[in-house]
Amino acid sequence: MNHTFNNILFLLAAGILMAGCIDANYEEPVAGRTEDQLLSNVIAAQSELSIFNELLDSEGLLPLLVSRQTQDQRAVFAPTDAAIEAFMSENGFESADNIEGLENVLAYHIAEANIKQSDLNRTNYNFIQTNADQNIFVNRSGGEVRFNNQTVNILRSESGNGTVHLIDEVLLPRSNAMTAYLDENPELSVFKQVVELLGLNSQLSTNFRTLFIPNNQAFADLLTAIGAGSLDELVEIVGEEALEEIVRYHIVNDLVYSGNVSNNQTLTPQFAGEVMPRISIDSENVMLTYGEDHGSSTQVTVNDDIFQTGFVHIIDKVMLPVREID
Numbered sequence: 001m002n003h004t005f006n007n008i009l010f011l012l013a014a015g016i017l018m019a020g021c022i023d024a025n026y027e028e029p030v031a032g033r034t035e036d037q038l039l040s041n042v043i044a045a046q047s048e049l050s051i052f053n054e055l056l057d058s059e060g061l062l063p064l065l066v067s068r069q070t071q072d073q074r075a076v077f078a079p080t081d082a083a084i085e086a087f088m089s090e091n092g093f094e095s096a097d098n099i100e101g102l103e104n105v106l107a108y109h110i111a112e113a114n115i116k117q118s119d120l121n122r123t124n125y126n127f128i129q130t131n132a133d134q135n136i137f138v139n140r141s142g143g144e145v146r147f148n149n150q151t152v153n154i155l156r157s158e159s160g161n162g163t164v165h166l167i168d169e170v171l172l173p174r175s176n177a178m179t180a181y182l183d184e185n186p187e188l189s190v191f192k193q194v195v196e197l198l199g200l201n202s203q204l205s206t207n208f209r210t211l212f213i214p215n216n217q218a219f220a221d222l223l224t225a226i227g228a229g230s231l232d233e234l235v236e237i238v239g240e241e242a243l244e245e246i247v248r249y250h251i252v253n254d255l256v257y258s259g260n261v262s263n264n265q266t267l268t269p270q271f272a273g274e275v276m277p278r279i280s281i282d283s284e285n286v287m288l289t290y291g292e293d294h295g296s297s298t299q300v301t302v303n304d305d306i307f308q309t310g311f312v313h314i315i316d317k318v319m320l321p322v323r324e325i326d
Contacts, residue, residue: 039065039076042160048080049166052109055084055096059103064110064131065162073114073162077128077136077147079170080155087170101173108132108173114162117154120145126255127207134173134308135207141259147171149257149306174308178204178211181312188314190219193231198244203251209310210256212277212288212300214318222318242323245271249290249321257304257311258286273321290319 040062043053056062065076079087084096093099112129119125120138128136128147136147146152148171155166182192182204191213195201203209214222219231228234235243248271256267263281267288278294280287286300298317305311 037160039074039160039162039164042158042164043076043078046078046158046164046166048082049078049164051081051084051096052078052106055102055106058096059106061103061106061110061131064107075111075113075115075128075163075165077109077111077152077154077165077167077171079109079167083168083170104132104173105170108134108136108171111136116163117157117165120154132173136171137208137255137306137310139255139257139260146259148174149259149304174306176305176307178209178307178309178312181307182213187215187217188213190214190216190231194219194243194247197231197235198240198247200244200247205309207309208253208255210252210254211310211312212250212252212315212319213312214250214298214315218298218316218318245273245321245323246318249273249277249319250315255310256313257306258302259304261286269321271321273323275322277319288315288319290321292322296320 040056043049043056043065056065065074088094088096088099091099096102099105108130110131112131115128123140125138127138130136137149139146139149141149144151147169150169150171152167152169152171155168158164158166179201182188195204203211223229223231223234226234226237228237238246249269251270252267253270254268261279261281263279265279267277267279269277275290275292275294277288277290280289280297286302287297288300289295289297296317296319298315298319301314301316303311303313
């Protein structure tokens with residue numbers, strides 16, 4: 001018999017046997033798959049979250065909580081019915097439809113990572129990334145964890161394929177931007193001009209910034225002190241590089257507000273020079289000391305309104321950093 005023909009018969013027989021062994025219900029296991037409950041089911045099971053659950057459904061956000069069965073999980077900070085009702089009453093809303101940007105407000109309660117209570121308790125945990133494309137700042141005051149400088153109590157946490165934290169407040173995405181604040185405050189127009197001149201506008205829209213902005217009178221005093229008649233002359237006298245160092249001496253890559261500062265606390269600005277500014281609290285006054293041996297000071301008008309990217313405080317002097325001598 002032809003050997004080639006025998007080989008073909010053998011292969012056909014083997015193929016038929018293998019086909020008979022195929023499990024039609026076989027599924028490739030998903031790497032890292034969890035059998036924990038979907039977050040949507042966890043929320044639906046909590047009687048105190050019925051309003052939140054209904055709103056998630058009406059705004060089409062439930063798919064965010066049912067699409068992940070692997071360990072690539074999320075966390076939800078879910079306001080209770082009582083929290084939502086109190087929020088609506090305080091703001092005079094007759095229904096949730098009156099809440100401007102409702103979908104975005106709800107998405108602001110859904111985190112992009114599975115954040116547990118232990119994470120929030122870490123002192124170096126600074127922000128929560130949300131589905132609203134805006135972070136929740138985690139800050140602390142007197143040992144208390146706060147969201148956006150707002151006291152928010154986590155009543156309890158429920159686990160599923162992520163974590164649901166039941167909270168007693170509604171969180172709102174921050175609408176106030178630093179650029180808009182400068183536009184609306186004519187007394188800060190010179191600082192805005194300097195920022196634009198140096199191409200530092202991005203510093204106003206980058207997370208974790210605290211700006212100590214000198215008012216216009218502070219810049220006028222500086223021009224007089226160095227004999228400059230205008231901003232252009234200031235640039236000619238000090239140079240753009242030195243002027244940028246001065247501006248960056250007023251920008252701190254951290255959240256600095258009245259609840260988390262202490263007397264003699266040293267700040268670390270983007271340009272530190274040889275002497276970093278230090279906070280001095282005297283009775284009700286907040287000052288910054290700077291310069292050689294901290295011999296100079298400026299009064300701080302504290303503003304605890306949190307902007308999209310951080311805090312803005314106003315000062316009455318332009319702080320000149322002590323530069324290293326080459």
